[in-house]
Amino acid sequence: MTQYGQNKAGSFRYRRPEHQKQSFFSVMLVFMVSIMLPLAVQVEGEPNALCTGCHNEDGNSVTPEFPKLAGLDAVYIAKQIKDFKNDKRVSEIMGPMANQIPDKDIGLLASYFSKQKRSVGIVTDQQLAAQGQQIYDDGIVSSAVPACSGCHGEKGEGTDKFPRLAGQHTVYLITQMNNFKNAVRNNDPRKVMRAITMRMTEQDMKAAAEYITSLKGE
Ligand code: HEC
Ligand code: HEC
Numbered sequence: 001m002t003q004y005g006q007n008k009a010g011s012f013r014y015r016r017p018e019h020q021k022q023s024f025f026s027v028m029l030v031f032m033v034s035i036m037l038p039l040a041v042q043v044e045g046e047p048n049a050l051c052t053g054c055h056n057e058d059g060n061s062v063t064p065e066f067p068k069l070a071g072l073d074a075v076y077i078a079k080q081i082k083d084f085k086n087d088k089r090v091s092e093i094m095g096p097m098a099n100q101i102p103d104k105d106i107g108l109l110a111s112y113f114s115k116q117k118r119s120v121g122i123v124t125d126q127q128l129a130a131q132g133q134q135i136y137d138d139g140i141v142s143s144a145v146p147a148c149s150g151c152h153g154e155k156g157e158g159t160d161k162f163p164r165l166a167g168q169h170t171v172y173l174i175t176q177m178n179n180f181k182n183a184v185r186n187n188d189p190r191k192v193m194r195a196i197t198m199r200m201t202e203q204d205m206k207a208a209a210e211y212i213t214s215l216k217g218e
Contacts, residue, residue, distance in 0.1 A: 132211025
């Protein structure tokens with residue numbers, strides 16, 4: 001009988017019965033190497049299956065409540081994971097998830113998702129999107145709301161500090177704006193987003209989100 005076992009280091013052992021031919025061993029060696037390769041790549045930065053269940057393999061979640069992570073800067077992603085772990089950003093869903101990520105894996109996960117290509121969102125109301133573009137590009141003078149583009153980029157591409165917004169789900173965008181407004185989310189440095197959303201109406205937020213989801217980030 002041929003036996004396979006897995007030792008503690010995760011590599012495969014093969015115990016070859018004495019009577020079997022060398023050629024069979026060579027075939028098995030190729031087979032073993034081929035199954036070990038994907039294992040090694042996985043360790044190097046494939047996303048945790050835990051994350052992809054909600055955020056998808058390519059970082060473009062298909063559930064509007066779960067943010068797309070694809071194309072967010074790795075520094076921003078790492079900050080958010082640490083904020084969830086330290087309860088600086090409170091979420092009943094993400095808190096327990098972040099607590100399961102060892103500190104040494106934060107960088108790997110952040111790098112993986114940052115390298116994925118962000119998909120574009122779906123606009124259902126062109127008129128609303130046009131109002132949103134005005135807010136995004138020029139702000140709202142009467143209520144002293146600054147242009148979003150000033151920080152998040154003209155195409156919503158974002159930076160390491162200002163998250164990429166382009167193509168993000170409208171539901172998630174509106175939830176986050178309300179979370180800032182109600183100080184449910186408090187992890188924005190110098191309270192920038194809390195100050196801005198305080199001056200925005202529900203209609204302003206919906207319009208901004210409808211335009212932002214159409215952006216390609218380039
Ligand atoms: C059960 C679904 C679920 C799972 C599993 C999950 N997340 Fe999340 N994730 C969410 C939700 C919901 C949010 C938004 C939280 C909030 O309300 O602030 C989020 C937010 C995030 C954010 C912030 C994104 C942004 O734009 O600010 C990051 C980063 C993130 N998740 C990474 C991960 C990683 C890494 C894993 C795997 C260890 C993971 N998530 C697993 C649901 C999930
Ligand atoms: C002065 C800079 C600045 C301006 C202007 C600005 N933002 Fe932000 N925004 C930020 C920062 C910083 C964060 C991330 C905070 C953090 O570290 O979690 C953020 C986060 C967000 C998020 C959460 C994204 C995510 O992935 O969770 C949304 C949504 C958002 N901003 C929308 C807007 C909109 C809409 C406007 C225009 C009305 C705007 N922002 C203008 C600085 C800015």
